[in-house]
Amino acid sequence: MARAASVLASLDADDALNRHLATYDRAVHRVEASVTAVLTKKLEATSGADEMFGVFRRYNRLFNRKRIKPAVVRYQVDILRNVQGAVSALREKMSRGYEGSDAHRLATLRDVPPVAGHIIWALKIKDQLDHLEAQLE
Numbered sequence: 001m002a003r004a005a006s007v008l009a010s011l012d013a014d015d016a017l018n019r020h021l022a023t024y025d026r027a028v029h030r031v032e033a034s035v036t037a038v039l040t041k042k043l044e045a046t047s048g049a050d051e052m053f054g055v056f057r058r059y060n061r062l063f064n065r066k067r068i069k070p071a072v073v074r075y076q077v078d079i080l081r082n083v084q085g086a087v088s089a090l091r092e093k094m095s096r097g098y099e100g101s102d103a104h105r106l107a108t109l110r111d112v113p114p115v116a117g118h119i120i121w122a123l124k125i126k127d128q129l130d131h132l133e134a135q136l137e
Helices: 002-045 049-062 069-096 102-109 114-136
Strands: none
Touching: 002 049, 002 069, 049 069, 049 114, 069 114, 102 114
């Protein structure tokens, strides 16, 4: 008889545990749905790659959650497209050359020697490419 009571108590404890686990799972689902909604809203409000990277940086630790990850995956294509656009713009800037650029005109106004201005301009483009590369990692 004591053994039967022990088994019943064990079953009641298992039922209670299962109810609490179900309650916990529902609460986690609500929180993850809320985070996903906020994340999606913030990503939709971004206008460029830098802003998207900022949102990704802020919510990065949550990306391994199975309910949040799909919201991020949708925007990975967009961010890659934005980065490709930024790289293309930098490539176009390089192909146009330093002479005739805004940087050249500004360097001329500030009496920066032409070679130094050209080096500064090239290093600035390199820094922008390095920045984009670092963000992709």
